Amino acid sequence: MGLIHQLVIPLALVAGSAVFAFADENASRYPAPSLTRPDSAEKAPNAAGFIQRWLILEPISCNGLTDSAVQAAVKAEYFPNQFSVVPRDGEAVTVGSTNLTWHAVDTKEYNVNLYHFAHSLGKPSSFVLFWALTVVNCSEELPGVSLAIGSNAASVWWVNGQEVLGIYGDRQTVIDDGVSRRLTLKKGQNIVRCAVINGGGATDFCARFLDPDEKPLKKFTVSVGEVAR
Amino acid sequence: MKLLALTEVILAFTAWHALALEGQVQIHDPSTIIQCDGKYYTFGTGGACLVSDDGWTWARGVTPARRGMAPDIIQLGDHYCLYVAANIGAQPKAAINLIWSRTLDSNSPDYKWEEAGVVASSDGIEDCNAIDPGVFLDPVEKKLWMVYGSYFGFIRLVQLDSKTGMRDPASQPLNIAINCEASDPIYNDGWYYLLATHGSCCRGADSGYNIRVGRARSISGPYLDHTGIDMIQGGGKLFLGSGGRVIGPGHFGLLDLGDGVQKFSCHYEADLDRGGASVLDIRPLLWKDGWPVAGENLKEGTYEIESARTGTALELAVEGMPVGGRRNRGNFGAGPGGPGSGGQRPNPFSGRGGVIPPQDVAQFSTNWPADNILVRLANYLCQAQQKWAFSALTNAGGYPGSPYFKITIAGTERTLAATKDGELVTLPAFTGGPEQLWRMDQLTDGTWRIMPKAVPKTKEPLAMSAIGASSVTLARFNPDSDKQRWLIKIP
Numbered sequence: 001m002g003l004i005h006q007l008v009i010p011l012a013l014v015a016g017s018a019v020f021a022f023a024d025e026n027a028s029r030y031p032a033p034s035l036t037r038p039d040s041a042e043k044a045p046n047a048a049g050f051i052q053r054w055l056i057l058e059p060i061s062c063n064g065l066t067d068s069a070v071q072a073a074v075k076a077e078y079f080p081n082q083f084s085v086v087p088r089d090g091e092a093v094t095v096g097s098t099n100l101t102w103h104a105v106d107t108k109e110y111n112v113n114l115y116h117f118a119h120s121l122g123k124p125s126s127f128v129l130f131w132a133l134t135v136v137n138c139s140e141e142l143p144g145v146s147l148a149i150g151s152n153a154a155s156v157w158w159v160n161g162q163e164v165l166g167i168y169g170d171r172q173t174v175i176d177d178g179v180s181r182r183l184t185l186k187k188g189q190n191i192v193r194c195a196v197i198n199g200g201g202a203t204d205f206c207a208r209f210l211d212p213d214e215k216p217l218k219k220f221t222v223s224v225g226e227v228a229r
Numbered sequence: 230m231k232l233l234a235l236t237e238v239i240l241a242f243t244a245w246h247a248l249a250l251e252g253q254v255q256i257h258d259p260s261t262i263i264q265c266d267g268k269y270y271t272f273g274t275g276g277a278c279l280v281s282d283d284g285w286t287w288a289r290g291v292t293p294a295r296r297g298m299a300p301d302i303i304q305l306g307d308h309y310c311l312y313v314a315a316n317i318g319a320q321p322k323a324a325i326n327l328i329w330s331r332t333l334d335s336n337s338p339d340y341k342w343e344e345a346g347v348v349a350s351s352d353g354i355e356d357c358n359a360i361d362p363g364v365f366l367d368p369v370e371k372k373l374w375m376v377y378g379s380y381f382g383f384i385r386l387v388q389l390d391s392k393t394g395m396r397d398p399a400s401q402p403l404n405i406a407i408n409c410e411a412s413d414p415i416y417n418d419g420w421y422y423l424l425a426t427h428g429s430c431c432r433g434a435d436s437g438y439n440i441r442v443g444r445a446r447s448i449s450g451p452y453l454d455h456t457g458i459d460m461i462q463g464g465g466k467l468f469l470g471s472g473g474r475v476i477g478p479g480h481f482g483l484l485d486l487g488d489g490v491q492k493f494s495c496h497y498e499a500d501l502d503r504g505g506a507s508v509l510d511i512r513p514l515l516w517k518d519g520w521p522v523a524g525e526n527l528k529e530g531t532y533e534i535e536s537a538r539t540g541t542a543l544e545l546a547v548e549g550m551p552v553g554g555r556r557n558r559g560n561f562g563a564g565p566g567g568p569g570s571g572g573q574r575p576n577p578f579s580g581r582g583g584v585i586p587p588q589d590v591a592q593f594s595t596n597w598p599a600d601n602i603l604v605r606l607a608n609y610l611c612q613a614q615q616k617w618a619f620s621a622l623t624n625a626g627g628y629p630g631s632p633y634f635k636i637t638i639a640g641t642e643r644t645l646a647a648t649k650d651g652e653l654v655t656l657p658a659f660t661g662g663p664e665q666l667w668r669m670d671q672l673t674d675g676t677w678r679i680m681p682k683a684v685p686k687t688k689e690p691l692a693m694s695a696i697g698a699s700s701v702t703l704a705r706f707n708p709d710s711d712k713q714r715w716l717i718k719i720p
Contacts, residue, residue, distance in 0.1 A: 067548035148697055167699055168548075169607075178605075179697035181652050214696060214704075 032116035035105045042137060042221035043106065049208035049216025050110040051134055051192070055087060055224045058100040059118055059128035062197050067168045070154045073129055074195040083161060086135065086191060090228035104224045111150070111173055111206035114196060118203075126200045133193040134222045136209075142185040142219065144212035147192065150177040151205040155196040159183055170199050173206055185209070185220065248526060248621055248632065249500065250509055251286040253279065257507045258299035258361070258411065261482035262494045262629075265309060265333040269629065271482075271494065271509065272300045272311060279509060280333075285627025287509065291335040294342030295328050299411060299480060303364045303394070305373070309333050310394040312348060312375065314360035321381035322353030325362045327394050348396045349377055349387055356382035357402070361480075363413035366391065367421075367448060374448055376423070379410035383461070384425060386449060405450045406460035409441070411480040415521070420444045422521060423452045423460060424468060426479035433505045436477030436498035441465025442521060455520065469523040474501045475510070484511065484629060489708035490670050490678065492629050493523070511630035513671035526631045527669045527677070527717065531618045531639040533609055536695040537676045537714035541606035543701060545614040545638060545655060547597050552611050553585040588613040590640035602643065602655045606699050614638060616720045617645070625666050625682075633666035633682055635659050639720075649685035651703045653693070669717075676714035678706060 043053040062073050079085075079093035087093075089104035105117065112132070118125035147164055149157055150173040156166040157180070164180040171177070196205050209217035256273035262284075263270050269281040270290060274297070278290030293300075297313035304310070308329040316323045327345040334340055351359035358381035365374045373391040378384040384406035388397040406412060409425035416422070422444045428437035443452030443460040451459045458464030469478045477498030484492040491514040499505040513524030534543040556577065590613040597614070609615055618639040621632045636645040637659065644659040645667065659665055663683035670678045679693040684703060691703035692713040706713050 067546075146696070150698075165700075174698050176697035177699050179700035179702075181702070182650065210696075 032105075032113070032120035034107055034109050034113045034116050035120070036108065038104050038106050038224060038227050042223045044221050045208060045216070045218050046110060048110060049210075049218050051136075051207050051222050052107045052110075052112075053105070053222045053224055054107075054112055054132045054134050055089065055102050055104050056112070056114070056117055057087075057093070057102050057131040058121060059114075059123050059125065059130050060095050060100065061124075061127065062129035063127050065154045065168060065170050065197060065199055067166075070156060070166065070168050070197055073197055074156045078131075082131065083158065083193070086133065086225070088225050088228070104227045110175070111204045114198070114203040114205065125203050126198060128198055128203075130196045130198075130203070131193070132196065132205070133191060134224060136185060136190040136192055137221045137223060138185045138187055138190065138219070140219075141187045142209075142211075142217070144182045145185055145217055146182055146210045146214075147180040147207065148176040148178070148210050149194070149205065149207045150174045151194075151196050152201075152203050153196075153198050155194050155205060157207075158191075158193045160186070160190050172202075173204050175206060176208075176210075179210065182212070248528060249502065250511065250630070251623065251627070251632070252281070253289050254287050254508045254510075255503075255506050256496055256509050258480050259482065259494055259496050259509050260299075260301045260311075261303070261364075261413070262484045262511070263302050263304060263309065263333070265304075266337075268334065270302075270333045272302060273496075274298045274300075283626050284511060284629030285632055290333075293328065293330075294344070295326055297326070299361045301362045301364045301413070301482075303366065303373075305366075305392065305394050307331050308394065310345075310364070311342075312362040312364055314362055314377070316358075316360065318353070320360075321351050321355075321358030321379075323359040324350040325359050325375075325377055329394065345393070345395055348375065348389065348394075349385070349402070351381075356404075357385055358382060359385075361411045363411070364389070364394075365414040365416075365448075368416055370448075372448075374414065376405065376412045376414055378406075378412065380408065383407050384409060384412045384423075403449055404461060405452060406443070406465075408463045409460070409465065413481050413483070414448065415483045417516060417521070418519070420446065420519065421448050421452075423450075424481040424521070425460065425465065426481070427465060428477070428479075430477065430479060430498055432477075432498070434476050434499040434501065438477035438479040438498050439470040440468040440478055440481050440495065440523075442468045444520070466520060468521060469495065471497075475499070475508075476501065478510075483514070486629065486670075488706055489672050491673055513630070514673065515671065515675050516673045517675070524671045524675070527619060527634070527671070529619055529621050529634075531616050531720055533615060533716075533718040533720045534617055534679070535609065535716040535718055536606055536701075536712075537716055538695045538711040539606055539698045541695075541698060542609035542615050543604055543617065544607050544612070545597065545643070546603040546605045547614050549607075549610060549612045549614060550588070550593060552588055553581070587611070590616075590638065594638070594641055594643075597643075600657060604645070604653050604655060604701055606695060606701050611720065613640070616640075619667075619669070619717075622666065625661070628668050628670070631669060634669060635665060636667050647681040647684045647691070647703055649687075651684055651687065651691055653701055653703060672708075672714060674714070676711075677717050678713055679715055680706070 087102040152173045167178040258274040259271040276292035276296035280290035281287045297315040300313045331339040373389040383404035385402040388400035411426040454464040454466040475497040482494040500508045515522040515524045616639040642658040647664040666682035668680045692706040694704035
């Protein structure tokens, strides 16, 4: 274990943003093949409009995927200002007696693989809740758009502090599984926040905005603030 | 007990009858239904005219200038051209005359029928009876045609002038079918179809009238049925026969409402709920495997509403409960069980014995919010919040063929409604607003378009639309998309 530790840390530093891996001597050493560290200030959505940059909090133990169980889980207070905070990469919060850290990630895919995320950190991926958020930057006001998401499993979503969507039950991620009612993205910064709750097995989510014609919206960028080196 | 059963039977028949066209609908041999200045018109034998504001409730109109048998009508430019047949003496000597008016609105100063002359005739000796005209504007060739004839001899085809509606003098009649009458061509996807009425009319409930069809690659035929028999040899695939409480359908007419919504009109020789009278009906026109199929207007009842696109079903956005209650996964095989189990875990695949009844909505709805509840799409699991009751409203108007419906969660008053933002919601109870009234049009593939009568603060016609796999909204209807196509299924 000590030899691997000695090898991994230099490898991670050399690779830089190429590999997302948590260099902690208590962690598993699995790199997250679909995730990287952000290396730019802002990122445009991909060709299909999917948001590929997020801040994700290490998972919190949680059980229950029914409507009522999920609603109760996401309304519980785990840390101060959890519905308004815009944390920085590397910032920690205390949940119960455990310190959990926010991590800035880019995904190479249309979805964010939380299983990869958790395992790369040596954290559990089953029966947990992941908080995630991103900052959506718009150069103009965009009315009549919808947030379209998929998740494994249940998830609840907020835009600028307002709950806009929830999907429940044990489900796989389906593109545009849930679509919010039409909303307005304001000029400037908009906060998209989600809580994804998994039962057992794989866990991931995807998100994009649809324009009034239900086509992928791409007139924005996302950012997560400064990324710790 | 007997009285209760009789009452239930009467109520069932009343519900069926309530879904037939409203108002004055008695007519024989109706023409194609035509629209003029927002109203619907049809003309029948003996100078009958019916008019409607919405295609659901009809009233007597004004008899046109020429009476006759089984007229047909078409609009050419600013002329409404009515083709009226009459026997000259005894059949089969007959003539079809054209009269036209700039409007069908008898209250308009432009309402005046002009005589244009004879378009086709039969001399009483030739093998044809020149009655029952059916006029058709070919959408491909842009040529105007008329078919005519009845049981005396052949159904014939002649070309008309597409501007005047009169006979092309160079066009000689062509025989295309036999042993039928009330013929009418339509076109769809590269094929010409000849709809024609077989069997006997005018005997009330003893009328064997039925509508049959053959198809051809050319307007001139040959029109073959699905078994390859030419209509000129008596062939014809059944399109519509007697059924339910109506006997003897005849005189097909196409009513194309656009956006992939097609209907047809006909009459029944005998409507048993109207004393056996001959009445007008309008029904959905479907297409299956290249053949027209007679659809049925939606009947009242409880249904699952399933998206043709996603396969998920409309439900209240409330937590569901499995039918029969929750149970744990994975408990199977030998092991400690509950009391009385003899120490054995129940096998989850063997069922529980006995019949698990449907959910009692009265029980489950106590857990639902009392005020407005949103809707969504989800995997159908036969649960109470997924079953919708369609109730016809006989005093709220309608649209061609059908009244508006209120849609409620079965067993409750919780009502589906449109919001001013063009979204969907359920209200605790029906209050009669137009945003709570629903129009159900069956599309040509058999799926349904579901539209509110009105959406507050917008005049744009919107239809229920799946967006994503689990969400539903209202959106402008796109006939090329399956987002706004719904299956109405027995739950």
